[in-house]
Amino acid sequence: MSVTFTLNGATEVVDADPATPLLYVLRDHLRLNGAKYGCGLGQCGACTVLVDDRPVFSCLLPLSATRGRRVRTVEGLGAPGRLGPVQAAFEAEQAAQCGYCIAGMIMRTQALLEQSNRPTEDEVRATLSPNLCRCGTHMRILRAVRRAAVAMGGGVRDAGEPAGPA
Amino acid sequence: MTGVLASRRSVLAGGALVVAFAMARASAGQTDAGTKLPGDLAKFPWLDSWIAVDGEGRVTVFTGKVELGQGIKTAFIQLAADELDVAPENITLVTADTARTPDEGVTAGSHSMQDSGAAIRNAAANVRLLLAQAAATRWGVPPSKVTTRAGAAHAPDGRTMGYGPLAASLSLHVAARPDAPLKSAGDRRVIGRNWPRIDIPAKLTGGQAYVHDMRPPGLLHARVARGPSDGTTLKPGDLEDVERLPGIVKVVRDGRFIAVVAEREWTAIIALRRLQAAGWERPGPALPARDLHAALRAAPSQALPVFDYPGRPAPAGSRRVAARYTRPYLMHGAIGPSCAVALWQDGTLTVWTHSQGVGPLRRSLADLLRVGPDKVRCIHVEGSGCYGHNGADDVAADAALAARAVPGHPVRLQWMREQEHGWEPLGPAMTVDLAAELDGSGHVAGWRYEMWSNEHNSRPVSAGGLLAGGEIDPPSPPQTSRPIPMPEGGADRNANPLYAFPNAQGVYHFIEAAPIRVSALRSLGAHMNVFAIESFMDELAQVAGADPVAFRLAHLQDERAKAAIARAAERFGWDSRPRGVGGRGCGFAFARYKNLAAYCAVALEVEVDRQTGRLRARRVVAAVDSGEAVNPDGLRNQIEGAIVQSLSWTTQEEAGFDALHRTSFDWSAYPILRFKDVPDSVEVEVIDRPGQPFLGAGEAGQGPTAAAIANAVADALGLRLRDMPLSPERMKSAIDA
Numbered sequence: 001m002s003v004t005f006t007l008n009g010a011t012e013v014v015d016a017d018p019a020t021p022l023l024y025v026l027r028d029h030l031r032l033n034g035a036k037y038g039c040g041l042g043q044c045g046a047c048t049v050l051v052d053d054r055p056v057f058s059c060l061l062p063l064s065a066t067r068g069r070r071v072r073t074v075e076g077l078g079a080p081g082r083l084g085p086v087q088a089a090f091e092a093e094q095a096a097q098c099g100y101c102i103a104g105m106i107m108r109t110q111a112l113l114e115q116s117n118r119p120t121e122d123e124v125r126a127t128l129s130p131n132l133c134r135c136g137t138h139m140r141i142l143r144a145v146r147r148a149a150v151a152m153g154g155g156v157r158d159a160g161e162p163a164g165p166a
Numbered sequence: 167m168t169g170v171l172a173s174r175r176s177v178l179a180g181g182a183l184v185v186a187f188a189m190a191r192a193s194a195g196q197t198d199a200g201t202k203l204p205g206d207l208a209k210f211p212w213l214d215s216w217i218a219v220d221g222e223g224r225v226t227v228f229t230g231k232v233e234l235g236q237g238i239k240t241a242f243i244q245l246a247a248d249e250l251d252v253a254p255e256n257i258t259l260v261t262a263d264t265a266r267t268p269d270e271g272v273t274a275g276s277h278s279m280q281d282s283g284a285a286i287r288n289a290a291a292n293v294r295l296l297l298a299q300a301a302a303t304r305w306g307v308p309p310s311k312v313t314t315r316a317g318a319a320h321a322p323d324g325r326t327m328g329y330g331p332l333a334a335s336l337s338l339h340v341a342a343r344p345d346a347p348l349k350s351a352g353d354r355r356v357i358g359r360n361w362p363r364i365d366i367p368a369k370l371t372g373g374q375a376y377v378h379d380m381r382p383p384g385l386l387h388a389r390v391a392r393g394p395s396d397g398t399t400l401k402p403g404d405l406e407d408v409e410r411l412p413g414i415v416k417v418v419r420d421g422r423f424i425a426v427v428a429e430r431e432w433t434a435i436i437a438l439r440r441l442q443a444a445g446w447e448r449p450g451p452a453l454p455a456r457d458l459h460a461a462l463r464a465a466p467s468q469a470l471p472v473f474d475y476p477g478r479p480a481p482a483g484s485r486r487v488a489a490r491y492t493r494p495y496l497m498h499g500a501i502g503p504s505c506a507v508a509l510w511q512d513g514t515l516t517v518w519t520h521s522q523g524v525g526p527l528r529r530s531l532a533d534l535l536r537v538g539p540d541k542v543r544c545i546h547v548e549g550s551g552c553y554g555h556n557g558a559d560d561v562a563a564d565a566a567l568a569a570r571a572v573p574g575h576p577v578r579l580q581w582m583r584e585q586e587h588g589w590e591p592l593g594p595a596m597t598v599d600l601a602a603e604l605d606g607s608g609h610v611a612g613w614r615y616e617m618w619s620n621e622h623n624s625r626p627v628s629a630g631g632l633l634a635g636g637e638i639d640p641p642s643p644p645q646t647s648r649p650i651p652m653p654e655g656g657a658d659r660n661a662n663p664l665y666a667f668p669n670a671q672g673v674y675h676f677i678e679a680a681p682i683r684v685s686a687l688r689s690l691g692a693h694m695n696v697f698a699i700e701s702f703m704d705e706l707a708q709v710a711g712a713d714p715v716a717f718r719l720a721h722l723q724d725e726r727a728k729a730a731i732a733r734a735a736e737r738f739g740w741d742s743r744p745r746g747v748g749g750r751g752c753g754f755a756f757a758r759y760k761n762l763a764a765y766c767a768v769a770l771e772v773e774v775d776r777q778t779g780r781l782r783a784r785r786v787v788a789a790v791d792s793g794e795a796v797n798p799d800g801l802r803n804q805i806e807g808a809i810v811q812s813l814s815w816t817t818q819e820e821a822g823f824d825a826l827h828r829t830s831f832d833w834s835a836y837p838i839l840r841f842k843d844v845p846d847s848v849e850v851e852v853i854d855r856p857g858q859p860f861l862g863a864g865e866a867g868q869g870p871t872a873a874a875i876a877n878a879v880a881d882a883l884g885l886r887l888r889d890m891p892l893s894p895e896r897m898k899s900a901i902d903a
Contacts (some may be wrong), residue, residue: 016430016432017432020432021432024430024431024432027431028387028430028431028432031381032372033372033373033374033375033376033379034371034372036378036501036502037378037502037503037580038501038502038503038583039583039832039833040582040583041583041832041833041834043583043832043833043834044501044833046501046502073372074370074371074372075371075372077371078371079371080367080368080371080373083367083370083371087370087371090366090370091362091366091367091370094360094362094363094366094799094800094803096235096363096366096369096370097235097236097237097551097803097804097807098234098235098501098548098549098550098551099235099365099366099369099370099375100376100500100501100502100549100550100551101501102369102370103369103370103372106370124841125841125842125844126841126842128841129840129841129842130840131841132501132833132838132840133501134499134500134501134550134551134553134811134838135235135551135807135811136806136807136808136809136810136811136813136814136839137803137806137807137810138810138839138841138844139806139810139844139845139847139848140803140806142841142844
């Protein structure tokens with residue numbers, strides 16, 4: 001049985017059991033590396049991708065639920081030499097150690113900043129909290145989000161700072 | 167407590183072996199002049215073990231160490247680039263591969279810079295010297311007149327020749343000399359700079375960055391079937407029924423080892439769930455689920471002296487202070503469960519693995535498969551960060567057994583989340599008893615240290631060190647546990663305080679039998695030993711009525727230690743810190759990792775919600791001295807990570823179990839730090855010492871951070887918490903008591 005969805009702007013037709021989680025479709029059928037298996041339980045966020053601009057745990061979302069929807073992965077944001085703004089911010093801040101969690105972090109950041117490029121620091125921390133990092137790179141990831149927000153025309157507000165345009 | 171005491175311990179506990187080993191190494195790497203070659207050049211003195219220059223002038227550097235996300239590849243390239251006078255972009259680095267690189271053992275213990283970094287740096291300086299000499303000979307000028315830059319040699323008269331043609335006339339199969347001149351601090355162009363990590367771009371863009379991402383042609387996917395945790399066994403299910411599922415290539419069975427091989431990864435997982443449905447049992451004795459620490463202290467153990475300094479006894483009238491500290495079992499908790507790719511072809515095995523030690527893994531796999539080590543090749547490919555001995559080696563063995571059943575097909579086997587949680591070796595639980603006497607002037611006059619623990623190392627050196635080794639028929643004999651000797655130590659790592667006390671004794675009660683599978687977790691015993699020592703130093707300072715920082719400085723003689731403490735205190739603003747009132751307080755702690763690696767001092771402020779017991783670190787400041795800093799930002803990244811990771815270990819983590827099995831089977835049952843819990847800020851100040859030897863830093867921050875948290879909590883609440891984790895529940899019950 002085949003399911004058609006949009007992947008990083010291109011149409012994909014995948015012939016697989018519709019119960020297959022999207023993560024395995026991306027990695028095994030479509031040979032993408034960005035989304036990672038971390039827990040299969042929606043507890044760590046390593047598999048985070050965007051579906052219709054919302055961050056989802058691809059380890060939990062069955063292929064059938066992606067029919068006709070827009071799926072985006074870290075591969076769709078840019079490549080070495082032409083990084084997207086969020087990727088470039090992570091590069092500039094050297095915001096990775098082992099990096100296994102980073103694609104998921106980038107996707108969740110992308111979704112947040114597309115929705116609002118002037119989030120508060122607390123909103124950033126709350127938004128990223130579903131995603132785990134074990135190397136302790138959190139402070140750099142927060143700096144990267146801050147840098148990306150500026151690159152996307154906004155900025156991360158400290159507590160009490162007005163939400164209006166800068 | 168340095169020098170003399172460390173060597174005393176070496177003699178007391180297994181020291182003879184250490185001395186003999188060190189001498190064998192020294193003689194192997196000894197030069198005619200009698201000077202020891204630096205780092206692992208002493209073990210592998212041939213230049214071509216480390217560096218190759220091809221006819222086009224392209225440079226390849228070989229290391230037996232591996233990238234774990236600590237940025238070691240970039241630092242090695244920086245070293246080679248400066249010493250060779252070659253642009254970093256023109257250097258290819260090959261990491262641990264049993265067919266290509268020196269066997270530098272395990273990448274662990276914060277050793278890579280001093281072992282491999284020092285070797286690469288000096289080998290590169292040797293090669294540059296040979297290239298310059300070859301140019302001098304060719305041009306008939308004195309070697310001292312030849313300069314090198316940008317991958318070429320230059321004569322005073324303007325003649326120039328690239329490294330390629332020069333290298334073509336040379337053999338690098340010559341022994342290194344220990345006195346090849348190194349770049350002075352003023353001549354460094356790449357060393358000492360924040361060179362961007364070479365591994366990061368692929369990690370940001372979905373490039374092939376991990377062994378998990380490998381897809382060689384013909385790849386099959388596998389899963390291994392086990393009980394829910396170590397010590398349990400899976401009941402036999404209907405293997406033939408599972409093998410008949412569509413997409414299943416094979417169910418592999420050898421004794422109790424069971425794996426399923428499939429065309430698709432999801433199919434392998436569905437089959438695994440069927441295999442697990444048969445249930446499990448625990449054949450061995452029950453786990454000490456109640457009062458773990460009392461059970462460990464009561465277990466048969468061997469008392470090993472760690473240090474013994476029988477100096478002046480404490481004067482009459484000294485005040486005695488005593489305390490007991492504990493740490494539970496901790497998980498490594500890699501975000502990506504362990505994975506390996508294996509290929510069995512023509513009677514030989516190739517394994518792509520994120521093991522920290524490809525050499526020991528190769529020998530262990532050869533033992534497991536009952537073939538010669540020459541039939542096994544292990545190639546390191548990055549994995550999810552490991553923080554010590556996790557499932558990396560075990561999964562390589564699982565993949566190897568699965569691959570042997572489907573010759574010619576590469577097999578990728580990854581553990582499931584609950585398998586990593588259930589089977590990885592845990593960081594051991596520990597108890598420390600401390601007692602000290604304070605003399606009339608408030609100085610420590612006597613110090614007694616006792617610690618109970620399993621040893622912190624069960625890394626595989628034979629099939630018996632691998633899970634699969636105990637499952638195949640016939641099973642391989644299990645490895646025996648032996649303490650890691652001082653000065654590095656295992657459970658007793660950093661049990662020996664750096665402070666100068668007039669008399670001091672330390673004993674390690676080595677418990678050989680482990681109720682739960684344990685092994686090396688980043689910093690080994692240092693996390694707990696520094697937690698205990700540095701908590702106790704604060705307790706003593708309080709009894710003495712002294713400032714915690716001044717109290718430490720008054721007991722230290724090591725000038726670099728004092729400098730690191732002073733730098734952290736100054737940057738934090740220790741003297742003008744907000745005094746502990748209500749729920750906020752500040753803490754300080756210090757250690758020199760292993761008493762021979764990096765110095766690290768940590769000052770931090772915490773806030774405790776008295777209603778919930780929840781702790782949050784506000785501001786953290788650390789100062790680190792790791793000798794010459796090759797990549798200061800990389801060093802800061804390591805220390806930041808150590809601080810945040812230790813904050814998680816120390817305040818949240820405890821691997822649970824009942825009588826039958828581990829109960830921490832996923833991130834809900836073993837929570838770790840999330841973004842909502844991270845500090846407001848973490849600042850790391852690097853004390854760079856150009857020209858000084860590299861001092862390993864990757865594990866320097868965990869111990870000081872743990873104690874600084876406990877000290878800050880004591881400052882905030884007036885309550886001393888001595889049992890990790892300093893969880894909201896513990897905090898709340900202490901507040902309410």
